[in-house]
Amino acid sequence: MRVLTFLLLTVFTVGLTYAQDTPSEHAINEKLVMAGDNMHFGYYEKALPSIHWLLQNAPKASSSVYSMAFKALEETAGKVEDTTKKNVLLDSLIIAFRLKEKHFGLTDIEKNKLAFRYFDYFLNNKEKVAEAYPLFHELFESPDEVINNNLVAFMYITNKYHELVKPLPTAEILANYELASRQIASRYFSKNLKLYETYSKYADDQVFKTLNVNEHCQAIKQIATHMTAPDSVYLAKKIVSLTLDSKCGKSEHYLKALNILSRSEPSPGLHKILAQYAAAEGNYALATTHYVKAIELEPVADKRAAIYLSLAEIYFLNNDKTKARASALEAVAADPGQTSVAYSFIGNLYLSSYNDCAERHDRVQDKAVYLVAYDAFEKAGDKKGMEEAAKRFPTREEAFENNLFDGDQIDVDCWIQLSTKLRTRVSN
Known part of the structure; x- marks a missing residue:
């Protein structure tokens, strides 16, 4: 391992900075075969000298050399106990990615792998975090190419860049948070709620830490100041989520977020919540509007019937008993199972x-x-x-x-x- 460490240090940190005489095709092929054979049998450490020679002497010979380098360096690092040697191997891994980028370019998957290795191995390394931060931004410019394990990693890198490299403006922190939240929501919100909640929790924790807030209510205020666009959907979702998970209570920010979502991603549930808040404030006209929209959007009969009953109560509170009865009867038409509730309500209308x-x-x-x-x-x-x-x-x-x-x-x-x-x- 002492020889290996020397090779790594000289080849990756010094040897690649100056030109070498062009080796013969025979020598290149021989090293390729030796590296490939060792890789095939899982002899990753034994493959490294041949891989190093190829990267130093023939860096443009074959892109497959870099794939072997990634695998051999990471596998070998995983078996090394000495911290210094492990760090040399992992440093060399990053250099190998950068060399591949220089000579062949990196595929989207390789960019994702490189980004995740910055996060996985160098989260507290100021120099490496400085390199990782723009790479994550590049990934999120093409969000369909971001792999799952980088969704939350972006927020960790943002936090460390803010702590170790230079403070980021709040607007940039929240922009990153929105990018990550957007991807988490689009991939998991309707497909795997448990993963959505888990990933969101990690992202929330990191943005709290970066913003230097220690509880939900402060975070809601910070995030809400940047919820200026009418389509700030993902920040709105975060405010709703944070409010529901906290004891902050209803706020103007929460209501603003709900209204943004009701316009951008209307759903029966959102309009029901807005109707309830409007009714609590005595704004029965607005409550009626939201309940009517909730009914229009609700495809499930028994749920639609329940909304009709809520609307009937609003009409009653607004002293419009004719519409209150009509709405209760609509509930029965939508779901005969509501007959008892609806006719008890109507009976009380008559009693009053x-x-x-x-x-x-x-x-x-x-x-x-x-x-x-x-x-x-x-x-x-x-x-x-x-x-x-x-x-x-x-x-x-x-x-x-x-x-x-x-x-x-x-x-x-x-x-x-x-x-x-x-x-x-x-x-x-």
């Missing part, structure tokens, strides 16, 4: 309508709202509601005074516009 509908000159007619309420509760199978409505039926005396009897048809006007049959109760 006495003051809306009573004209105060015919007590039987005024109390007819309780008759239709009973009908709705009965359809819902809501015994408690039925009992409550029955307590308010017209009395027999009131019916008698109007020459009416149990079973007679009663028309209920006002907003209800239904017919029912008269039922009476004994006077208290």
Whole structure:
């Protein structure tokens, strides 16, 4: 190994800086065969002298030499215990990549491999981090070519560059974070939620560290200051994710992020959340708009029915009982399984309508709202509601005074516009 270390130091750090006499084709082929045979049988350390000779004397002979160099150097480094020797081997590995780049260029996969080796072996090396940082940027210029293990590595390199090389402006840190988050989301959000959450957590931790914030609320404020474009989708996703994972509570940044996402990547869930927040603030018109959009986007019948019921409650809060009932009936049409809930809701609409509908000159007619309420509760199978409505039926005396009897048809006007049959109760 002492000879090997000497070879590495001289060949890779000195020997390649000056020109050599062109060797014969026979000598080149002989070294290629020797290196290839040793590589074939897994004798990586034995292959290194031939590989070094080729790189020093015939660096343009064959691109396959570099593939052998990558493999032999990394495999040998993995078996070396001495730290100094290991570092020499790994330094040589980086130089081999750079030589390949100089003479043949690097494929996208090779660029990814080189980037990951900077991250894997040299994360605390100032010189190497300075080399790695622009390489990662180059990779992310063609995001389809970024391999998975570099998605999070980019944020680690960003952090180390910020710490070891020179401080980065916040805008650049967040731009890198958005690039990484964009790739993590596009690859895993809809395909493997567990990996998405794992990778996102690593990226989040690193951006917190780089921004020198120690908790979610500070990070949300920092990130939100750069969420200026109407299509800042990935920063918006991060703010939503961080808010949900924290105890920061609803903020203007969170609502702004939700609105960006509702425009850029609309979904029933987003519009439901926005509707709930609007309703909590008493903005029933906006809540209605969001619930209607959620219904339009929701393809699943039972989920759509649940949104109809939420919309019915908003109409009720806004004192529009006609639309509230219509929305509850739409819920039943979408999912008959909601019949009980919907008709209990409608029964309560009728129960609450006495003051809306009573004209105060015919007590039987005024109390007819309780008759239709009973009908709705009965359809819902809501015994408690039925009992409550029955307590308010017209009395027999009131019916008698109007020459009416149990079973007679009663028309209920006002907003209800239904017919029912008269039922009476004994006077208290």
